[in-house]
Amino acid sequence: MKIEEKISQTVAGALKELYNLEASDQMIQLQNTRKDFSGDITLVVFPFTRFSKKSPEITATELGEFLKNEVEEVEDFNVVKGFLNLEINSRYWIRNLQEAWSEELFGVTIPDENAELIMVEYSSPNTNKPLHLGHIRNNLLGYSIAEILKANGYQVVKTNIVNDRGIHICKSMLAWQKWAKGETPESAGKKGDHFVGELYVEFNNHYKEEINELMAKGLSRKEAEEQAPSIREARDLLLKWENGDEEVVKLWQTMNNWVYEGFDSTYKKMGVDFDKIYYESETYLTGKEEVIRGIKEGIFEQRNDGSVWVDLTADGLDNKLLLRSDGTSVYITQDIGTAKMRFKDYEIDKMIYVVGNEQNYHFQVLSVILDKLGYNWGKGLYHFSYGMVELPGGKMKSREGTVVDADDLIAEMIQVARNMAQELGKLDALSSEEAERTYEMIALGALKYFILKVDPKKNMLFNPLESIDFNGNTGPFIQYTHARIQSVLRKAAEKSLSLKATLPKFPAQISVKEKELLKRVAQFPEVVKEAGVNYSPAVIANYCYELGKEYNQFYHDHPILAENDDPTRDLRLLLSATVGKVIKTGMKLLGIDVPERM
């Protein structure tokens, strides 16, 4: 049994015996003792003073005496105001450490076949432009949360819905037809997604000019946007696509494939992957069918102009368009179809959508609509709503060219990591491939940690002028700590200090600082659980930093491999190895690799 539980139960017994109080779990508040006070676990006694009818100090002392007698691990206690600080004996913490080390997957629960199946949708790109920093946040969060859920014992299917259909890709197609002169990514020497993205920008530039010209002729902006030749031609393409025009469909396939090649390389670089990919072109018809079924069943309403609507005012929402008057589908139509297909393909217990908070309303609507269509899982869908990445000037806008391109950013970070490592002469001993691999690990570690350490729900700021740090509270700091630990373990092995052999010999007392570290390590399983419950990689990121920092602070000037110092040295060695293991596990849940040396 965990010590907290044991204390909690004993306190409940004490309250009954001493003050005749049936205390609820809520009343018994245990917390880690603050660093500035001595003790390990603190009980807050204020809530009991009403019943003890004694001062907080006396109440705390009485409870302290009781615990000291009843719980063998409680060695001593002290009282500060209404806080009862309990000191837990070293043996308990050392036993904890030994367990942590001997458990193959400390803190991680492996899902069995009966575990709940959760589908996590993330990434979900449009195929008309390359990925930018906003997508990076999405991808990293999606991947990490999937890993965290797995570590909490769920089966997880990672999925991606590619928005490969619609007016946006037609715009790029039109630009290619008109201005590309038969160029391909290969002939242009460009990554496929960037190639297509540039065509999209080119379309928009022409489109903008046309709008200005028409407005100069006296049309309103809305009329001009509607009547510009470019947009008409793009719509025409969309119509041809929907009618299966052979040439158009072929071009569509070709251009999408260019983009996919580009995306794949970016995904690979980021280290994210998917178990199942859906394409909007394959799901939107299902969505339409569902909407039509909804009309027949009287859930939705078709207006005179042919558009289809759903009235959600009874659910506190508005009226929502489901099909345009020309019969084409909108965003939510596709989500309905995709949801249906997914639940047909997998026995999903829970569906999680990793999508930005600008779509909070959309997912409220989707949830209600799916419920109305008779899917009992509609109500239970979870929108993992994350904040936007902002630039100092405000939101990233592709139209204004203020996006931070994913590939550029990653390449730049690798370059910085390389320069820095070479300057420090860090990896001179490694082969150039190994060194290159390590630079990437460090660069990606910095980027991923930078993104994942902040609360997913909140907007975050990225300043392109101040490149992402490699010092301080960063991924590389944690990687560095891990690398140092590995170095210590290598040196220990050279001295034939085997970890297993040292297990039984431990000192009776350990230093306060080391106990802090032991306690921190023991906390790891709870941290993983908390991250799972709150869908927050940030919880793990911040934990890894705290752990690494405490380790560095203590062992920076306390030798681990001191001679003639057996029991203490063995403990330090075991503690180091365990900290290394926990860091590696934690970072893996963030999708961050840790190098053996750096």
Place this chain on the structure above:
RNA sequence: GCCCCGAUAGCUCAGCUGGAUAGAGCAACUGCCUUCUAAGCAGUAGGUCAUGGGUUCGAAUCCCGUUCGGGGUACCA
């Protein structure tokens, strides 16, 4: 207009379901590479937790008002 979210050090962020003196990193300044990796360690300085009320033994945390910022809001995705 209506709905949702946010505001903590110069900057970027932590602060768990209310608990002890508000926590890191960056930037600035001071020390430390004959000691297991200096991507590090030790230290100095920096705060009216936007603001005004309320709840309570106790509020950065919960409730209400105000200001500022962000997002959404019926044929974009």
